[in-house]
Amino acid sequence: MNYLNLEEFEKKLGYHFADKHLLLLALTHSSYANENKKGSHENNERLEFLGDAVLDMVVSEYMYRKFPEMPEGELTKLRAAVVCEGSLAGLSRKLGVGRNLFLGKGEESTGGRNRDSILADAFEAIIGAVCMDGGIEAASAYVMRFMENQIAQTKTNFRNLDCKTHLQEIIQKISKVPVHYAIVDEKGPDHNKVFVAEVTHEGKVLGQGSGKSKKEAEQNAANAALEKMKV
CATH class of the missing domain: 1.10.1520.10 (Ribonuclease III domain)
Known part of the structure; x- marks a missing residue:
């Protein structure tokens, strides 16, 4: 009706x-x-x-x-x-x-x-x-x-x-060198571990992020880098 x-x-x-x-x-x-x-x-x-x-x-x-x-x-x-x-x-x-x-x-x-x-x-x-x-x-x-x-x-x-893909596409505009991710720290007990990741480009730290999994930490590190770039 x-x-x-x-x-x-x-x-x-x-x-x-x-x-x-x-x-x-x-x-x-x-x-x-x-x-x-x-x-x-x-x-x-x-x-x-x-x-x-x-x-x-x-x-x-x-x-x-x-x-x-x-x-x-x-x-x-x-x-x-x-x-x-x-x-x-x-x-x-x-x-x-x-x-x-x-x-x-x-x-x-x-x-x-x-x-x-x-x-x-x-x-x-x-x-x-x-x-x-x-x-x-x-x-x-x-x-x-x-x-x-x-x-x-x-x-x-x-x-x-997919912050990682977005970050890589931006970096590719200015450099042929890919970004690199590394787990730089692990916190907490095995059943509740928090991973800390850093994303770097040509030795320079672009961003750092943490998460319950390595993938989540890397995505958050990429997002932190994007935030710094204001894109």
Whole structure:
């Protein structure tokens, strides 16, 4: 069942539509349009197409300016993590998009209001609707209301997943000599040991970190080095 209150929903979105039809269209799933004999354009798929392109452009430009030292490959990976289906669906849930969707009975009965693919598509469709209603500047501002924090969080988690690789890629820009990791200390009893690792490059200590395993210690040492480099 759709619970849409336009004024209340616009407050959550942080954007006031001059053309309310665009917002309604952004929330109209193809299953609802089909069941209600609407035209082929009377669903959110075209707005989703536009919103997807706007989202990629806005996020790409922001990351290009924000992270000048990040290589193209890493920018691509980060953008993919930021605008992935799960990420966009999560933002939709925070906004309460699901409860406001116009869905067909079939999608309704099979849990469509909480399906990641439908929620992510609707999030992009709303971006498309904002772009059509207020132009690219309004759409950019709307996107970054949600994405600035999302990018920062994703970058931290993304980098921490493999700090060693990220550090090596940075060092490779300036030197052909690889970084070296060494366990320099072990603390505590055998059943609760803490390892301390150092990462060095050409004899210079770049960072030190500790962990419950040698791998964790090395990752934390790499992260410490990245923090010092402010990348």
